[in-house]
Amino acid sequence: MVGTPADQAREAVVEAALRRLDLDAKARLLAGQDMWTLSALPEIGLGPLVMSDGPIGVRGVRWSADDPSVALPSPTALAAAWDPGLARRAGVLLAQEARRKGVHVLLAPTVNLHRSPLGGRHFEAYSEDPYLTGRIGAGYVTGVQSGGVGTTVKHFVANDAETDRFTVNNLVSERALRELYLAPFEAIVAGARPWGIMTAYNTVNGTTMTAHHHLVNEVLRGEWGFDGVNVSDWMAARDTVADINGGLDVAMPGPRTVYGAALAGAVRDGKVAEATVDAAVRRVLRLAARVGILDGAEPVVTELPETVDGIGLAREIARRSFVLVRNERGALPLKPNGTVALIGAAARDARVLGGGSATVFPAHVVSPLDGLTAALPEGTLSYAVGADPATELAVADGGFSLTAVCRDTDGQVIGTRPTPGGLIQWMGSDLPDGVTHDTLHTVELTGTFTPRESGPHTFGIKGMGAFTLTVDGTTYFDDVQRPDQDDPFEAFFGAPVPRAQAELTAGETVDVSLTYVVQLPDDIPMRVVTFALAHAEPERAADALIAEAVEAARAADTAVVMVATTDRVESEGFDRTDLHLPGHQDDLVRAVAAANPNTVVVVNSGSPVELPWRDDVAAVLLTWFPGQEGGAALADVLTGAHEPGGRLPTTWGSLADAPVTQVVPADGELRYSEGVFIGYRAWEKAGRTPAYPFGHGLGYTDWTYESLDISPAADGTTARVRLRNTGDRPGREVVQIYVSLAGPDPERPARWLAGFASAEAGPGESAEVTVTLPRRAFEVWDEEAKTWSLVKGSYEITAGRSIADRRLARPINV
Template sequence: MPGTPPSPSSTPAGTAAPDATPDAAREAVVSAALAALDLDAKTRLLAGQDLWTLPALPEIGLRSLVMSDGPIGVRGVRWSADDPAVALPSPTALAATWDPGLAHRAGVLLAQEARRKGVHVLLAPTVNLHRSPLGGRHFEAYSEDPCLTGRIGTGYVRGVQSGGVATTVKHFVANDAETDRFTVDNRVGERALRELYLAPFEAIVAGARPWGIMTAYNQVNGTTMTEHRRLVGEILRGEWGFDGVNVSDWTAARDTVRALHGGLDIAMPGPDTVYGEHLARAVRSGEVDEALVDDAVRRVLRLAARVGALDGAEPAVTEPPAPVDGTALAREIARRSFVLLRNENAALPLRPGRTVALIGAAARDARVLGGGSATVFPDHVVSPLDGLTAALPDGTLTYTVGADPATELSIAEQGLDLTAVCRAADGTVLGTAPAATGLVQWVGDDLPDGVTHDRLHTVELTGTFTPRTTGTHTFGIRGIGTFTLTVDGTTHFDGHQPPADSSDPFEAAFGTPVAHAHVDLTAGTPVQVSLRHAVDPVPARPIRSVLFALAHQEPQRDPDELIAEAVEAARAADTAVVVVATTERVESEGFDREDLRLPGHQDALVEAVAAVNPDTVVVVNAGSPVELPWRERVAAILLTWFPGQEGGAALADVLTGTHEPGGRLPTTWGSLADAPVTQVVPTDGRLTYSEGVFIGYRAWERAGRTPAYPFGHGLGYTDWAYESVETDGTTVKVRVRNTGPRPGHETVQVYLAPTSADPGAPERPARWLAGFAGVDAAPGETADAVVELPRRAFEVWDESRGAWRFVKGSYEIQVGRSLTDRALTAAVNV
């Protein structure tokens, strides 16, 4: 029905503008501390003293601020398995819950973890958009849609900061791919910047008042983001009123004067940065005004005051939230994130008493998180095999490998009992550390007790490997430099391994392992293994570190034989559950994807199993879209993302029906051939966002293409009827009824579609997400979902005026279960 125009507020979609006035007493302490510092102390404070911390200044009662990577856990200052952390599901999974309240609870848990590890600043969340499905770090961002991204990010930031821990919303801005990420110049039109890429940041600044933001490596329209005065100074700080710190991505700051003029407060990591003594010299030579230094220092001191690291200033949070059970919350988020893409003939949940053939190497060796700087080390992982073994009655579950997604060497993880031994040049043992896997990853000063970079000459991983299968095992090395690899008394490699051909240090150091040994071993019989690495006295990377790994691959059996075994197991069972997955060589930091296919022989496995068992359920363990060429030939498809440490337990909950899958797609899933936006490789250093505002579902609809599964899609274990919709133009009220046999949760989605517009209005998408709300109801019950329509949903960025333009006209409010499953409509004239 016709409605009145939205209110004149320009607050971004899904947010409420909080009081932006800083606490006066805290600001007074900050001002006094600033006044007590000389130039050298001030400039030192703006530079990392090491990889993760800022220097303490005891003369003003300032303690060292500690930062740590997220976003699915809090790694702390040690990047190793001997400092475990709770591992939550991936950001794509969190966004798939479509529940800002659950994101808030995740943030509270992460604040609890941060405080336990002595961390003040969490380097998260990532709110870049899924511009292209080929983005290699897709799993670490929430969605292709700025409204959904902003809402989930706002909940997350509020949750973390309610625990007295700062967030740094990243990567500001247009850091949407990995290829040449350090140097690429992303050419983005002003309208696309405002309506898409800046929009989640703006929503979070307005709705959560984050205490930090991280500027990205890339350039935007010719200017490096760490020097981007217009985007940082004029928009982020000026228009939006952001009063927190701006920290560089690690090693992103390149020029002292331009960075300070561009609004960069903290240059990380240290001690070799463009700030510190370089900045002090620039002030003394007259290249920069000391007042700009003072502004940056004030923001850093404000951050310290907020997190309780500055004497005399009351922290922003004096009473942290009640303790959170991390294991239980990780399990809840996982099952709430699982998206049931297909469920023919009610194949799920599994009916009691049926036998189940569990198939897939990924069912045994679960991939629970993405690769790169988002990696944390949980103290345990529940695999699908673990979860279903615990949940199903004895004798009803069988397991076969079927196919392995890992088609190459990977970090050795199973059957190891290793110690890292550090020696000086004369052979003296400087220190040792237990090694839970074959990975040595000591970054900055994170070295074993008694070990320093200056004295460290070699690191030897030594101990035993107990194989779980008989056959020819392959061992290799991931890393750069001089290595000696010995297995079962035989030295298989003693020489230099060169760097990978890549400009990205992540890819160069963490690239594909190189095979050096093929050894016949017997299951259950341990053998001695040793990998010795001579540490380069002149580090090749900008951050001094020791990075290498012992790699391993199980004996490789004939793929057809493995599939044949799986087929026989599936034929003998009532239901076949096939777990397929991506690998770290498909989805990780430092590189983009080349295709959307599942690695290895997994597609062939699914086809073969489905051919003999009509009740085949496929579990897709991937952080971002993959092609599913067999999707019409299986009974059910359940997308579990990277589900975190409790993924297998959550999977058992959903498959057995104790809980329903609650997720809805936060991004469109389709084939690469049909995907409208696929360009992620720069040309002559530039990547042009020529598609403008048409990414994700906006682009699919504009191109007239049908994806495999649309934005917002997801099934449950009950049915819903959409009975009525009412609107006054600012609020939409939707009544739904649970018409199915069991309690359930429904995500009501509201889209706005223009039916007429002001003459001269720019081309707009066919429809866009304006809001959403989740409701719960028992069988037969009704529930009302109330969704606010913000003014911004009716606005476009007018490039000619450099301002937001409210587009008058007629709109259809479309309500439903997904972008394409729209049940009710209402008209509004504005």
Template structure:
């Protein structure tokens, strides 16, 4: 599932890959080998700091080496074309330049630690709907100026060791067979010399993949290569020289990673060790975006009481769902972090509203293990579980367990409830199941595959509720889920996936909100944490809307009416609608903040750290968003009819006003932009600015370039050309020199099939966001 086999006779060791991008899971999807969990890629991009991304990469290389991993399956540099994209938390931005700069830092950092990267998903894998089959129809200009641009920047600037090709097709051919883009653009034009690996199960045809430049088809061992490829060569259908080239690229990867005897690895001196927890905390507070702060509501005064409200304040959502999932050793929730910072006497807590009424994977209060048995009942192996889910895909079984020998899995352990009442339990997965809680059998029977059902939906979809048990808070009970998983005919990989599900007792939603209102009235400040769920943002599906799930909007409105000092923390990986944003004192976007998110949140709320983030994507309502379509037509085609106008470019063209524009973000100090100078040839800008506030701070200087008004080709009104961060003490003036890339002055000429430098009078603007531009200068290009 995750590795290439060793070939000892040529000195080739097994090459091991692992999913990222916020951690290194390793080859097993389980808690027995915990991983550092960094904030989501949207959070990393919100810091607008390639050097911070470099340090994140160094940490992940350290984690990879600890787990025996040679190649990290990251970063994701697809663009946030539509706000409905369900996996946008795993991509950096709607802007190709910002994406390319953050991705370059990340790749350089990982590879400085002797671990390879696979920049993914090449290309135009910008939504999840029908991602295996969709044919994205994209103009050559849009491909070059938007979707290919981050890949090009990273290939040219960071020389990644790998690229992962996507499931989807682009203008006809699937990406695993797209010779024009892989062999032509990626390799010949950009000079990429690394290996090309398919997304898992993306390769469909032996000859098509080989001719399309695919080197490694994953997962194995049953792929379109192997015996099928050997037979194609013997039969004269495939050129042996093409196989040689693919082999050479795999051997080059092995040499770079130190897995080929007789070849010196690319890195012989490793970086200094990185404190993972400290870096995770730093990235989190550097990424938080303060989008509203009326009357200086933040930072908190430090002397009053705080009512902390929201299900996600207690049960933190620190990462997105899908293949990016890792299992951290610890998670600091907002309740943990704020209580540690202010003291228990200063913080009260109320749930207020549940984001979902659906059962979730058994987590808080559960201590579980998986015991694996053969057909005779003998124990093959066992492993601790981070929660109630088992996801063994294509291997990754506990030591001593094989798919062939496995007959039964027992998930056993204890559950200590946090509240009294009728707790709800359920299951997810297929096979013969027996669920017992506190001695009561809640279910015994077979869960079969639905007719014409999606097997992965059966494994990972909505859980089935099996019954309730009256339990007492603080009193542990025994729980067990005994499953005989089926061996499904025709499955391309070995799969054992099941979960024990749980939800706390039903409570009246209005009473929960009323309880939160009472807590808010009794406190000096109310901090409400609202969140999405893994049924809203995850791999495998797109979003139907941008609303917060459950009654969370009602909760915020009620709390804000009760306490004018209401601060809302938005715990989502990508944009959500905030209909109450003008009714609260402050709004802080925390993204999916990683394992140290609660500690970082306390740092920012109390003023120990400044919220350092700026928006990497536009936040607004779905009704106003100019580009929203993610569903292909009846022929499986999705036309990118908007051309080069996505994200803020599209909002500008439509004349629409978002809730918060691209680049927006407030700090805890004020800045005055004093001067902007540009060299005559437009190669460099110099910005001088002063910290006019009362404390030290960091500012992200953003440069936007507006094209000549008389251009023959329609272009965005302005686009991000460059950026840089500065720090200054109160009253201090600083100057920063920012190179302007030539590409900012170019467009793709479809008739010539080349980049064309556009002459004319440009306007360069420096400021704090797309709409807060403070200074301007003209450039005669």
């Protein structure tokens, strides 16, 4: 291994440790010992290596609200800031959080692409564009690893939808793989040297990714020189021999995996060479040395970065990510001392993050109602629910005071744990003190609920198995709840089932209890106790709620309507079937806009939704899933204390017009028949106009692009752009550089993003940015020659504000 003297010293320690291990110890090290950790090997001074989910926070080994984490905005939000430096700062904070929780490796970032707007997990990925994704991902990885914590760039590769994700065979041309789906991984390996990568559940061109020798051993490790660990997505490893020979180092989770004893047996049977196991163990020990848990090896980071203010950074990222896509008649920022009607259930009960394994539990959340109440003069803000995006039960939260009580088969209490909400997710050894999986028979969530509204409250259960549900002394359910689909993660991501309706009075406390009989299925290779008490407040007629909102809007100078998705619309585990806002939110916006022409709509979603009323309102602000400080950041932007700094990282348009929508496999296969034409590339090829194009975003000032100069450079082509702030307040502009062939070529996109940079200037001031366009911007993958090929000829270089708003152009010959 070639590297610095420190790298060589670490490698010597790794080799010495490897020589001291027998086959069984080596095989055991490559298998998770539980949900989140690899086994310690005291005989060589190796501590347990701990992994944890990200990407917006570090959950740690406990999936519970009683172990809070800083919650940053969603990855789509981070990408919308178009600032690799900001992504790096986010990574530094997450490393700080990881160290606080005893975590060595963060299971992030997700750099899959927004191939179709229906992808259910797109909020967890950055963009539809591979270049933007690679730049933001490299910044993130660099930041995390500068804090001495490893990353696992995921999900390698073509894990761009959720439908049948365990079994789907994605058929992708080699050119599309290279130019789109592999490109962010390649850029991050080259630019940030990640210490880990995670292979996906899916199959690519007939081979499962955990066993994909070509893409892992030949491309990732061979061509790109990746020297880190390849860990499986959880439960993705399914074949001992194929996976280890295909380049998979670690099979997670444990204790039951296809590695461990099975791997040692395969070596003894002659099916796997011990040298192959040694190579995998070497990479794991190298990771352990890098993060500082292998005796004798100096960690990569010996001087930690300065402490980051997590609350302040979460707020900054949020406001820098908000994208103002429409602002007519100067609707924003809000006029000083004007009255504001804030409308929408999402304004009170904020949706700050997406559902699934990306979930963390912040110590507090600033809702839009909280943020605006604090920012606006007293007496100028009113609130109305208007419409609720939730169309089903949510995990019990506000008004509940609950404790988990664990009992053995004799009914004796063996442990308790306070639970801030109604969710129980105990994985591996994360159990209350004194409790083991062998002794645990039942878990009772018991406590009180104080309703904030009178009427019929609905209670339900999320999870699989035998439950007893009691509310205010009445037992409503005592039976078995069974899954409705064959997905091992149904208990995690499935919908709550309504089981009781109780007439309650606001402010009057009642007792509640949900008891679960613990049953660990034999076919799940991890020991997990997971279920939840769910709840919904009394439903009110949609027309009445909208009528109240209309009256509030009519009485105010400005109506601010919050619309949102829910975790049943955007989450891990399923794709979307449409892009509609749930519930009666579209009806709400239309009614409010008819009553008040100065209506501002704030869209709280992680990825595109249809906005059929967008031309009827004064302003539209996209806030993604804005993290725990989202409400404070929203107040900053609406009042004009800060600009909305975001630009779209993905195209927003209607599903009917979207060129690429297929996410459902046919006979187990999903054909990427569009080739290299996804996102804006596909919209332009189809000649369709989206609602809001890639790169679009408005600020609170105006910019004039004055000059564009192109010159050759040692590492590519340099574009220099001079621009001027022609507005009346300071601002920040994202200058985007696109490349296009001078003549049409049906095999290539009309244009593609090749670089970007941010400029800041005060009123009347000018600024200049320099952007280096890499050689790759002028190359294509030659499928016959199996290599990158420079396409010589005439090109046009354009600089502007979006793919559709190009201000300056210059020709260039390559």
